[in-house]
Amino acid sequence: MLIKQARDIKPSEITSKADYLSRRKFISLSSSKILSLYILHASLLKSGKVLAAEKIENFIKNTDFSTDEELTKYSSIISYNNFAEFGLDKEDPAAYSGDFQTSPWKIKVEGECDNPGEYDLEDIINPHQLEERIYRLRCVEAWSMVIPWIGIPLSDILKKFNPNSNAKYVAFTAPYQPDVMPGIGKVAYEFPFVEGLRIDEAMHPLTIFATGLYGEELLNQNGAPIRLVVPWKYGFKSIKSIVNINFVRDMPPNTFNKFAPDEFGFYANVNPQVRHPRWSQARERRIGKFFKQDTLMFNGYADQVASLYSGMDLEKLY
Ligand SMILES: Nc1nc2c(c(=O)[nH]1)N[C@H]1C(S)=C(S)[C@@H](COP(=O)(O)O)O[C@H]1N2
Numbered sequence: 001m002l003i004k005q006a007r008d009i010k011p012s013e014i015t016s017k018a019d020y021l022s023r024r025k026f027i028s029l030s031s032s033k034i035l036s037l038y039i040l041h042a043s044l045l046k047s048g049k050v051l052a053a054e055k056i057e058n059f060i061k062n063t064d065f066s067t068d069e070e071l072t073k074y075s076s077i078i079s080y081n082n083f084a085e086f087g088l089d090k091e092d093p094a095a096y097s098g099d100f101q102t103s104p105w106k107i108k109v110e111g112e113c114d115n116p117g118e119y120d121l122e123d124i125i126n127p128h129q130l131e132e133r134i135y136r137l138r139c140v141e142a143w144s145m146v147i148p149w150i151g152i153p154l155s156d157i158l159k160k161f162n163p164n165s166n167a168k169y170v171a172f173t174a175p176y177q178p179d180v181m182p183g184i185g186k187v188a189y190e191f192p193f194v195e196g197l198r199i200d201e202a203m204h205p206l207t208i209f210a211t212g213l214y215g216e217e218l219l220n221q222n223g224a225p226i227r228l229v230v231p232w233k234y235g236f237k238s239i240k241s242i243v244n245i246n247f248v249r250d251m252p253p254n255t256f257n258k259f260a261p262d263e264f265g266f267y268a269n270v271n272p273q274v275r276h277p278r279w280s281q282a283r284e285r286r287i288g289k290f291f292k293q294d295t296l297m298f299n300g301y302a303d304q305v306a307s308l309y310s311g312m313d314l315e316k317l318y
């Protein structure tokens, strides 16, 4: 069965990926890589999940905000995931998110703003120019990746809703669909998954809503159709598959903090000097690399974001 399924992959899909990779000079495309893409397709097909990523045609490359570090392989980014709604093993989101429907998609906007309402995803995205941002992603579990996201600055999206002066924070909610989310009921977190940012963090130019990566629309396991990306914070802040945006006066709850308040805070800024109660945060394992490397303050974005926290005790901001 595996071989037949592998043949079912349209050659064009493989070619477009190959083209993309060869344009990035720091990645050399070997035949073994093409083979591994075939095998990946085959295994995802076997698990019932067709790798149906759509190419994104119109995006600009924002090099000002991008790192030139070596990209993590596409196959790792889409197969090693945290998305607790689908289970806690790293392979679970790719294996079990196939029945999750991400189109059509609506986002409800509410709270302290002039333009609340239920919006079609297209109406939120279409007014904006998509851009590629190559960011580091640092999980609180001490692994990291370099991901070429495609998205829109969150500030551009939020401004359309005209938040008022009471909007001190913005809260985000992921879907609650136990019938297609096997992690719900099994994983001990409280669902739906919720997260939040202080409004100035949300409006910071590094903060984006991503709709794609590696030139293609997000797959379910990465948070299709739209997810937050906040590169200077631990990965759990970057909530996937957003269905609700709420402008609020008070600091909103976040799932990891509710689950283990002594281990995970609201701010969750990457800080190599503050250890997690159960492990050090000083170093990290870059997925695909053999040796661990030092973790940087604010995940390497200190020049851009440290001023947001001036006067605050970074040790207490875990
Ligand atoms: N809805 C939702 N979003 C989520 C999570 C989750 O469990 N549910 N996990 C977070 C964690 S812990 C990390 S590290 C990142 C991982 O993103 P990636 O799988 O695209 O690399 O997603 C974050 N967003």
Ligand SMILES: [Mo]
Binding pocket: 082, 138, 139, 140, 141, 234, 235, 236
């Ligand atoms: Mo994470």
